Amino acid sequence: MQLDAKVPGGPLSEKWDRHRFELGQISPANRKKFDIIVVGTGLAGSSASASLAELGYNVKAFCLQDSPRRAHSIAAQGGINAAKNYANDGDSIQRLFYDTIKGGDFRSREANVYRLAQLSNNIIDHCVAQGIPFARDYGGLLANRSFGGAQVSRTFYARGQTGQQLLFGAYSALMRQVAAGKVTIFPRREMMELVIINEQARGIVARNLITGDIETHAADAVILATGGYGNVFSLSTNAMSCNVTAILRAYKKGAFFANPCFIQIHPTCIPVHGIYQSKLTLMSESLRNDARVWVPRDSNDTRSPHQIPGSDRDYFLENKYPAFGNLVPRDVASRNVKKQCDMGKGIGETGLAVFLDFEDAINRDGKDEISKKYGNLFQMYEKITGDNPYETPMMIYPAVHYTMGGLWVDYNLMTTIPGLFALGEGNFSDHGANRLGASALMQGLADGYFIIPYTIGDYLSVTSLDKITDEHPAFREATQEVNSRINKLLSIKGKRTVDDLHRELGRVLWDYCGMARNEKGLLKAKKLVQQLREEFWENIIVPGSERDFNQSLEKAGRLADFLELGELMIIDAFARKESCGCHFNEAYQTEESEAKRDDENFCHVAAWEYAGYGVEPLFHKEKLVFENVELTQRSYR
């Protein structure tokens, strides 16, 4: 199958306008004849559901949690980018586009990224109209701050809770449509299977997490906005319920999975402190605006951080990258932190941490000013570690944070299954091999508010859709599949718990498919993951029954899917014989140990097609064509 990204012709800056004109339309009076399923209620899912309902479509929105407002977009801290140039520092759509594509190490699709930069401004306008309390200057205008990988201030923020406020905006728009009768909410539901009829996505099978009922829902199109799969590592900054199940089910039904090995490891997270640990907590990238990253020059230095004078500190990011300093992109920062710790210069009990120090900023701006910007983050840090960051520097270490990979989508955000769309972190489209800070919120909202409302209309207008209901035999079959999987899980009655096996999977992936990878390690990891998968299906213990509120069963189903994904990630990492962005293959590095791309052979998206359980997936490639930017070695020095 030849992948067609359906990128419109014409100059880059005119593509989206032109495309919008060329897209087919559904008239306002006819939209109510169409039912659309949206799985996930984070920024992408809520904004899509609300916008589609406003247009007149009938929307069914599904979420795992008890309310749409809890989706993990809520935890995004630092901010959202837009090319407003309010700071008068030379920003423009072109510059945001360029920074994003360069930040992604030239592994994303030009036209998608340009459109994202264009829409960024509409997002801010809309969010302000919704009543989102963004930070303001004394004159009442919107305030901006800087983020990694940029030399302008273009990040809009609401203290350290930007994701929360943006999600509440989308959630309130969604609730308004529920009240208007255009959206039906299905909370505490987990999508278990995608239903395909006549090669079109026509519905889902979901499990009611309270009663255990298996429910079937038919529709004219299905949108997956189910987020990323960072929890495959067991420990990540993702919420506990973040999972790959929905997109993996779609993959197994024929949707291609793109760049699964592109995992963002965020440099500034609270270090691991014990085996019982259930999750890791991010400390926003915005902190790097004011904090300085350092380690003692002498690894045997036992003085407390305050007693170590400047001359005995190694501000390794500032020294190595004078142009961007502490604000280098995440992949670069993480690798440098790892390198310091690998050299034995790490601090703390485990030696797996570096300092993130606010001393200079507090001396310069005063404690109040710093508290206004980052107060909630400092408080969170103190709650978890028991240390007060106003007095002692924070200790941080990289952790799994975001997944650039996801379902392959074309310019219309449609997967390789007609009628199945993927939005937000669940697709692969805009961030290449590394996402810049404050870009995830931008992408989720661009997809949901401003792209899918147009492109889904085109699909519905040009496609002939049979009239079907959930009485169709395909739903019965899918339900049987779901039931037999659940029964299998409950019947194994082995000796290892889900959490226990999941931790082991996470360790394997972290060691061999994490911040640095090599072929020997990947081959080893592949075997280990296969063994773990076998062990899972023979030795897992899942208590309780299927007709119950059974959290163990939920976790077991998700782990089964993570175990398949883990292998896919390894296969993808092995196949990409270059380093780019987050994917650092030790065999391919520059003399300064930066990621060394191979544009001749690997300037493509790797899209994997499912070929059966335990069978090597089929490789497809979408060649990336750069007409408007020159491919260069990224330099942040």
Place this chain on the structure above:
Amino acid sequence: MTKTINLTLKVWRQKTTEDKGGFKIYYSRDTSTDMSFLEMIDIINEQLTLDGEDPIAFDHDCREGICGMCGAMVNGRAHGPEKGTTLCQLHMRHFSDGDTIVVEPWRARAFNIIKDLVVDRSALDKIIQAGGYISVNTGGAPDANTILISQETAEKAFDAAACIGCGACVAACPNASAMLFVGAKVSHFALLPQGKPEAARRVMAMVKEMDRLCFGNCTNETECEADCPKEISITNIARLNREFFKAGFFSSAK
């Protein structure tokens, strides 16, 4: 400094909404004081699973205090004894060796118990559906900087908008009132110029819905403010009352 403590837990177990339920005793031995409260329950659950028993059901998700999914009464306090802290951010260093800890679900007429510590808070979504939004459709918004909002106003609106909808205020209130929750949302929008056109209609509709859903009234006990993990101020309840009277006297909103 990390140390370990031994604890006795009395946890509310209830199989279904209809089940009568009751306390069961569990022991948490060699609990690291660096653990979070939920991590301690994770470990108990891990053992229950291996022993062939049903683990304790509890809601949780982000485990960094922002999603609002977690929550239980710990020794009679919503989210436990620490000020401004969600249950997932409550760490065991705040307990002492030998303590007995009583853990119960939120109890309120508007919140049914689903299982063990898990309750149904969909009533809070219904209140938002009644009017907790600004009626703007996607598209057509003016440039963001055409609306000037003073820093002070934006900060105040933010303070109210920071509510995470966990339901602790309802659980802490002797009347099971949702006034702090409603007050926070009404305040968030009433303070901002964007929220003004619908202010009267919003407050009337939200209060009406709150009453319909059997939440109690406010009698100024201030327990909600004391237990709110985001330290939402009861000033927001005062503002809710003011907005309600204003709408009642000076608008046609019913």
